[in-house]
Amino acid sequence: MGVKLKRRQFLKASAAAAVMMGVAGTGKYLVSEAAVGESPAPLKDVKYVRSTCSPNCTSSCGIKAMVVDGQIKALFPTNDYPEPEYGPRGCLRGLSYINVIYGPDRIKKPLIRTGERGKGEFKEVSWEEALDYAADRLKEIAAKYGPESICFSFQVGGTGHVQKGAWIALSTLAGWNLNHPYDKNGDLPMFWPQTFGVQSEELEPLEWTNSRYIAVFGSNIMVTRLIDSDFLIKARNNGAKLVVFDPNYCATAAKADEWVQLKPSSDAALALGMARVIIEEKLYDEEFIKTFTDMPLLVRLDTGKRLRADEVKGLERPADVPPYREAFVAYNGGFLVVHPEKLELPLNVALEGELEVELKDGTRVKAKPIFQLLKEHLAAYQPAYVEQETGVPGDTVVRLAREMATTKPLHVIYGASNYQWYHGDLKGRALALLPVLTGNIGKPGAGISTYAGQYKIRFNVKEWWFPKTPRWLPWLYILHGPTANMKAKWPAHGVKALIFGWGNPFDQHNMADRLRQMAVKGELEFIVGMDHQMTTSCLYSDVIFPVSSWYEKTELTTTPLHPYMQLQQPAIKPLYESKSEIWIAREIARRLNPEFEKHFFPGLDENAAAEKVIELLLKTGGSEVAGITLEQLKKGPVRLKSEVPGNRQIPFYEQVQFKKPFPPVSRPAALEATAQFVKSGRIEFYKEEDTFMQLGETLPVHKPPFVESEYALNPGAKGKYQFAFITRNSLYRIHSNHSNNIWMNELQDNEPKVFLNPEDAAEKGIKEGDLVEVYNDRGKVRGYAVLDPGQGRKIIVFEQGWWSRYLKGDSYNSLTYPFIKPTHEVYFVPGIWAPNTAWNETLCDVRKAGEA
Secondary structure (H helix, E strand, O other), X not given: OOOOOOHHHHHHHHHHHHHHHHHHOOOEEEEOHHHHOOOOOOOEEEEEEEEEOOOOOOOOOEEEEEEEOOEEEEEEEOOOOOOHHHOOOOOHHHXXXXXXXXXXXXXXXXXXXXXXXXXXXXXXXXXXXXXXXXXXXXXXXXXXXXXXXXXXXXXOHHHOOOHHHHHHHHHHHHOOEEEOHHHHOOOOOOHHHHHOOOOOOOOOHHHHOOOOEEEEEOOOHHHHOHHHHHHHHHHHHOOOEEEEXXXXXXXXXXXXXXXXXXXXXXXXXXXXXXXXXXXXXXXXOHHHHXXXXXXXXXXXOOOOOXXXXXXXXXXXXXXXXXXXXXXXXXXXXXXXXXXXXXXXXXXXXXXXXXXXXXXXXXXXXXXXXXXXXXHHHHOOOOHHHHHHHXXXXXXXXXXXXXXXXXXXXXXXXXOHHHHOOOOHHXXXXXXXXXXXXXXXXXXXXXXXXXXXXXOOOOOOOHHHHOOOOOEEOOHHHHHHOOOOOOOOOOOOOOOOEEEEEOOOXXXXXXXXXXXXXXXXXXXXXXXXXXXXXXXXXXXXXXXXXXXXXXXXXXXXEEOXXXXXXEEEOOOOOOXXXXXXXXXXXXXXXXXXXXXXXXXXXXXXXXXXXXXXXXXXXXXXXXXXXXXXXXXXXXXXXXXXXXXXXXXXXXXXXXXXXXXXXXXXXXXXXXXXXXXXHHOOOOEOOOOOOHHHHXXXXXXXXXXXXXXXXXXXXXXXXXXXXXXXXXXXXXXOOEOOEOOOOHHHHHHOOOOOEEXXXXXXXXXXXXXXXXXXXXXXXXXXXXXXXXXXXXXXXXXXXXXXXOOHHHHOOOOHHXXXXXXXXXXHHOOOEOOOEOOOOOOOOOEEEEXXXXXX
């Protein structure tokens, strides 16, 4: 049946449409009913404000807010990037954020707890009372236990250099411990510092289109990198082959040329099997590995350590070698000193063979190049063994190896879900062999990338963030307790107070219910929450500071995924009594010590102070931001600078093109702090540190999941729990952001889901839609069964991010455990080499809800 419109209705609809069409126009419209022939009415003030959506999703989309009479009515993607390929940006989550800004969970006033922790019993107080109360309690705890007993837990700095930086600065001034978000979130791929000496690296998405072979290992780009996923399709349309390696038939596998299903956490076996083919069939780039890797360096067979120049008769350590480096030895008919700052070995250097070396004390020892040791090591990874460990047919392994070695540029994508396992570092080291052996590093469209979180500090932030030397404590030690081999400093009296912001740790980081227990039992004597939503974590807080959303304050953002600096500009005034984090930090600073306040631009309102901070960061930020001004940023996004032509983001371009030693700088750490990870100044696959030797991990090796973790913790778990518990990212949330967004929840039928293979479900008597319980000895979570024939056997998938209130008080992270792998403790540089959370190293079982 047709719909008839009266002339008045038609004209009003047309006027409304004109307003919507104006999003890309001048930015301001005045609309009234008089424009459509009605009686005069007051004009409505309609303006458009460009800002940035910046939760921890790495997309950092430019968003234009339509503001009508001081209220945000709609959010739209912008299309103002200098490179049009990057626009427009924005997903339904970000565009529906008005449901959160104006939703019922918005915290309107400062709150102080009146009832039990976790019960949500608070009283509204004035800002003066809340600030005085918090400052007094923090001073009391610092005086009793030392300021290092107070921990500040923040989320990724790239989403807010100004506001997060304010609290980082306050923490350094006060002597509190900082918890770095990267390892806390499980987003730190530990193979990067072990192999390349860096925090992590990645190609920008524009470079995906230059690739001709893209191998994706456990990364669901079509969900977790939704806004940039079209570049993956463009790459395939340009002729690239897209191969997805995943135990489950994910959305990205559906877009691939080939889906390779393998057993959970078996990627190292597959990669090492392919590396064996590449080496045995001489498909490797010999010049590349001689120039840029540790493959030519000699290893003593008696000690398992690299041969050092100052050990060998007739050789000396060069005087100009920095103390954090080491001079090793290679052979080309004579023994050569390998200078760690110079990538210039002769191309006739030996990669294979066994040598006898005379030492300065007259003894003789045998040695082999690392390449020879690797070749011998890989001999065990024959197709039959790889098929047994991975489930991938042996002939497929050989075919894929030949394809990757002969199709260039090759890009390997290693997903967070894949390295959030106990042996995630081993898998990364093995996968890195594929692009390194074939010379696919430091070139357009080539490399290995990990895409997780807006963690990366892209320029120098020291002048704002670190007025004093910071203290750092990895998050896992708070939950696990100190270990015998930890390099970070454990507070003398433990952790007694927690301040958190920009996150929801009592849901997202509540491993084995440990954090909730610490709160309820009083181990944490004081908890401060900063949020604009009444999250689960706020319910456990003693005082809650209501903060402004990112459309109500001034902020500076960057992202590793598309390398732009962008400004968040307030579209509306802060709602209710909310304040920006810089304002709150300044008020607390003044109460702790009047000298601290000087750092926070006293006397200026919060937005003016934020702009001063931005000007400071641009002035002192270094070459990456040289020439960028605040006025430029107010007009739109500005690309950060690099040594790559066009300022493109290609990892290790400088090392490969200009032969600079590894690693490049990982901010904010000093180079000497991270250069010690690769003392040869080269890409390293042989790790000689004692812990690696004791664990049999000097070279990349495959170790099956659970043996050194779950079974070591509880030997009875091996027969009792046979399902792997995977907490994957959801299309409908960004971690726990949008958990209370009514549009997103409606798209999920307002129900958490448990995904399992139909054959596994049949064995358990579970049918589609049944309410089921996933459990182990540590905890449980419930959801409605979804039977997915594309899911691997003996795998349970639960989409993380649900607030506890949607799970009847349960926590999906109550099943997980804070394992700490010893190789993660060999060094400690915060957020770079530190214990990484292994969410997926978890065993469980499943049953219908209510079954005992």
